[in-house]
Amino acid sequence: MHGKKLYFAIVLCVLLAVGFLTTSFVSFYVARDSLEEQISETTLPLTSDNIYSEIQRDLLQPIFISSLMAHDTFVRDWALSGETDEKRIIKYLTEIQSRYDTITSYFISDKTRNYYHSSGVIKQISEDDPADAWYFRARDAKKPYEINIDHDTVDRSRMSIFVNYQVLDYNGNVIGITGVGLSVSSVTNLIETYQNRYGRTIYFVDTQGHVTLRGSGFGDAQNLHERQGMRHLATQILTSPGASMSYEEDGHTYFVNSRLVPEFGWLLIVEQSDYSSNGRLQNTLFANIGISLLITVIVGLVAYLTVRNYQNRLEELASRDKLTGSLNRQVFDMVFDQTSKTARRQKTPLSVMCFDLDGFKSINDTYGHPGGDAVLREVLTSIRTNVRESDLICRWGGDEFVVIFPETGRQDAMIKARELADNIREAPVRFGRDQILITISAGVTEYRDGEDLETLMARVDNALYTAKASGRDHISLA
Numbered sequence: 001m002h003g004k005k006l007y008f009a010i011v012l013c014v015l016l017a018v019g020f021l022t023t024s025f026v027s028f029y030v031a032r033d034s035l036e037e038q039i040s041e042t043t044l045p046l047t048s049d050n051i052y053s054e055i056q057r058d059l060l061q062p063i064f065i066s067s068l069m070a071h072d073t074f075v076r077d078w079a080l081s082g083e084t085d086e087k088r089i090i091k092y093l094t095e096i097q098s099r100y101d102t103i104t105s106y107f108i109s110d111k112t113r114n115y116y117h118s119s120g121v122i123k124q125i126s127e128d129d130p131a132d133a134w135y136f137r138a139r140d141a142k143k144p145y146e147i148n149i150d151h152d153t154v155d156r157s158r159m160s161i162f163v164n165y166q167v168l169d170y171n172g173n174v175i176g177i178t179g180v181g182l183s184v185s186s187v188t189n190l191i192e193t194y195q196n197r198y199g200r201t202i203y204f205v206d207t208q209g210h211v212t213l214r215g216s217g218f219g220d221a222q223n224l225h226e227r228q229g230m231r232h233l234a235t236q237i238l239t240s241p242g243a244s245m246s247y248e249e250d251g252h253t254y255f256v257n258s259r260l261v262p263e264f265g266w267l268l269i270v271e272q273s274d275y276s277s278n279g280r281l282q283n284t285l286f287a288n289i290g291i292s293l294l295i296t297v298i299v300g301l302v303a304y305l306t307v308r309n310y311q312n313r314l315e316e317l318a319s320r321d322k323l324t325g326s327l328n329r330q331v332f333d334m335v336f337d338q339t340s341k342t343a344r345r346q347k348t349p350l351s352v353m354c355f356d357l358d359g360f361k362s363i364n365d366t367y368g369h370p371g372g373d374a375v376l377r378e379v380l381t382s383i384r385t386n387v388r389e390s391d392l393i394c395r396w397g398g399d400e401f402v403v404i405f406p407e408t409g410r411q412d413a414m415i416k417a418r419e420l421a422d423n424i425r426e427a428p429v430r431f432g433r434d435q436i437l438i439t440i441s442a443g444v445t446e447y448r449d450g451e452d453l454e455t456l457m458a459r460v461d462n463a464l465y466t467a468k469a470s471g472r473d474h475i476s477l478a
Contacts, residue, residue: 012299013296013299016292016295016296016299017292017293017296020288020289020291020292020293020295020296021289021292024285024288024289024292025285027285027288043272044200044244044255044257044270044272045244045257047198047200047257047270047272048257048258048259048268048270049259050198051194051198051200051202051268051270052259052261052268054190054194055190055261055268061100062102062161062163062179062180062182063145063147063163063165065096065100065102065163065180066145066163066164066165066178066179066180067144067145067165069096069105069107069165069167069178069179069180070144070145070165070166070167070168070178070179074092075089075092075107075167075178076167076168076169076170076175079107079109079111079167079175079176080169080175083109083111083112083114086114086116086120086121089107089116090116090117090118090119090120093105093106093107093116093117093118094118096118096180097118097180100180102180102181102182103160103181103182103183104117104118104160104180104181105117105118105178105179105180105181106118106178106179106180106181107167107176107177107178108125108135108176108177108178109175109176110139110174110175110176110177111175111176112124113125113126134148134150134162134164135164135177138164138166138177139166139174139177141166144165144166145163145164145165145166145179146163146164147161147162147163147164148161148162148164149161149162149184149212150162160181160182160183160184161181161182161183161184161187162179162180162181162182163179163180163181163182164177164178164179165177165178165179184213187213188213188214188215191203191213191214191215192215192216194215195215195216195217198270199272200270200271200272201215201217201218201270201271201272202214202215202268202269202270202271203215203218203269204261204266204267204268204269205223205224205237205238205266205267205269206266206267207238207266207267208223208238209223209224209225209234209238210222210223211223211224212266213266224237224238228249229247229248229249229254230247230249230254230256232247233245233247233256237256237258237267237269238267240258241259241260242257242258242259242260243256243257243258244256244257244258252273253273254271254272254273255271255272255273256269256270256271257269257270257271258270321395323373323376323377323395324376324377324380324395325380325384326380326393326394326395326401327392327393327394327395328394328395329394329395329396329397332394332396332402333453335392335394335404336404336453337453339392339404339406340447342406343406343407343447344449346407348406348407349407349408349409349410349446349447350404350405350406350407350408350446350447351404351405351408351409351410351412351413351444351445351446351447352402352403352404352405352413352444352445352446352447352456352457352460353402353403353405353413353416353417353420353442353443353444353460354396354400354401354402354403354442354443354444354457354460354461354463354464355400355401355403355417355420355421355440355441355442355443355464356398356399356400356401356440356441356464356468357375357376357379357399357438357439357440358438358439358440358441358468358472358473359472360372360375360398360399363375363436367431367434367436370431371431371436372399374429374431375429375431375436375438376399378427378429378438379424379429379438379440380393380401382420382423382424382427383401383403383420383424386419386420386423387403387405387416387420390406390407391403391404391405391406392404392406400464402457402460403420409446410444410445410446410477413444413446414444414475414477417442417444417475418475420440420442421439421440421442421473421475424438424439424440425437425438425439425473439472439473440473441464441467441468441472441473441474441475441476442463442464442467442474442475442476443460443461443462443463443464443465443466443467443475443476443477443478444460444463444475444476444477444478445459445460445463445477445478459478460478462478463476463477463478464476
């Protein structure tokens with residue numbers, strides 16, 4: 001019989017494995033056949049849109065900073081009051097640059113043409129200086145701000161991205177330009193982030209085709225016309241605000257999506273090769289094979305655990321009272337033996353409470369066995385709720401129960417027994433429309449070192465009899 005079970009399990013696992021593997025390979029070849037169409041029509045355009053959206057999102061912070069500066073009453077009031085005490089505006093710009101981690105912050109007054117910077121007044125803007133054309137363009141623009149990429153006025157060797165924001169007086173007239181600058185390298189870091197996230201080649205070109213920003217793995221080409229395989233597409237890309245196309249190079253197909261970023265005046269180009277996509281499909285195939293084998297193993301494991309859990313459930317049913325969920329008398333000897341050994345080893349007290357319900361026969365006679373069962377369930381629920389997790393409850397027989405209190409002396413056990421009796425008395429059991437008032441009588445004793453269970457139970461039974469002889473709702477200490 002054992003051999004047949006093993007044979008059946010092996011056949012089941014083989015069938016599962018063959019089915020999973022067949023499905024995985026069929027899916028792989030179907031996906032590979034439809035890959036090019038999916039990339040060119042869906043995946044790459046969506047990825048390009050996501051990257052474009054994230055670039056715009058990342059530009060919102062410097063725009064927000066520049067807006068705060070332009071609408072700051074300090075900046076406006078300082079400029080309108082005659083630009084006295086230039087140290088105040090310099091300190092303000094220094095604080096902006098430090099707080100928001102920008103590479104520069106500035107304010108240019110339209111009245112004095114002074115270029116205020118966090119390092120001081122660095123120059124005066126002039127209409128005759130081509131390097132200052134950006135200021136007059138931003139000042140006369142209809143939009144409140146512009147983004148441009150230029151050499152830093154303080155450090156001409158450094159290319160920076162500037163957000164120039166108009167500062168208006170209280171009548172809506174332009175009184176200057178303020179803003180912050182970001183290093184081009186920070187945008188390059190964003191490109192690296194996008195490449196790592198989406199697994200694509202990402203770069204920017206200007207309208208002449210010159211590569212302005214790129215991530216790692218792009219190559220050495222400085223212009224689209226220098227890229228092998230892409231030369232015949234360069235003109236089409238540069239003359240369109242957005243395009244999707246493909247080209248062949250070294251036996252692989254490369255899919256290209258371009259989109260104009262109007263804030264920069266550059267084209268964002270996202271490329272994907274079928275090689276990388278095939279690699280991901282192969283990885284997916286291997287993952288599917290691994291998952292298939294794992295599921296096969298799990299099926300066998302689940303079968304084993306299911307049988308074991310059923311066995312545990314049967315053991316639990318054999319050891320617990322079905323009505324109340326308490327331990328039954330058959331396992332009480334074993335539980336008590338373990339608990340008393342622990343008490344002797346740790347030299348801690350151990351107390352026992354034996355109780356039954358006052359007038360339970362009358363309850364059965366009045367409400368029938370369903371009423372009696374409902375009372376037993378509710379009483380044991382109350383007991384279980386108000387004892388510790390380490391305390392053990394056993395149904396001794398009929399309406400008589402035993403509670404073991406580990407690490408508890410007899411005086412503390414008496415207090416706990418009284419509390420339990422109070423809780424039961426104060427919570428009548430609802431049965432239909434009736435409220436059944438319940439009280440218990442109990443005997444309490446403390447375990448003596450070396451005492452056997454029979455002797456202990458005889459003492460606690462005597463205490464229970466004494467309690468019942470004294471009347472309802474009474475606790476007696478042996």
